[in-house]
Amino acid sequence: MKWLKEREGNKELFSLNRRRFLSLSGILGLTLISGKSGITVPRTQKEQKMTYQGKDYNRLLGMEGFSDTLLKNHFTLYQGYVTNTNKSMDALNQLLKEGKTGTMEYAELKRRLGWEFNGMRLHEYYFENLGGKGGIHQGGKLVRKLAESFGSYETWEKDFRATASMRGIGWAVLYQDIFSGQFINFWINEHDVGHPAGGMPILILDVFEHAFMIDYGLKRGDYMEAFFRNINWTEVEKRVLLHK
């Protein structure tokens, strides 16, 4: 009767799994409906409608070195990424629901999502690391961490400025590798390309032309000076992982 014992054993295993499943699903706040074909888990309200809201950065208006015209244009552009992130996700969810995942439309939207999403998120990091006064805290953990990775704060800044000065348009990003704790400056050519896996964005500088040309023309160096005068180092320090 070995098969019966195995069957009973499996039954117990199923019972435990089911209890565990019910317990977990209770934690997740899902409603379960038992039926002949199995368990149906209706989509929660959160799943049905998950949209990103554009953030308000009007507090930056009047910032020294940045005209309101430039900033307002930049906010509008950012809002476009938020809108398109939501549109892309809605369209992808609809195609998934209709079983049209094998279509070119699905594939291209999936590719585009990374660009729209990162366009949104990178601008949020950028605006949020602006609006500060007073410079970096010389005795703070960020200066210490930068010195560990680059030898000194000054060497890091030199490398960051060099990265942001490269020909072309994109982003200069100081990343912290969450595994090693190492700080590395990266050049990001397009929003969705070149980000290090496992990297935490610490400081982000937008060097697309829309970020400075209205005020500075081709003088990217002058824009960078204004950027450094307005970095919100308190916000930037919050992004540094404490455990590394």
Ligand SMILES: [Fe+2]
């Ligand atoms: Fe931008």
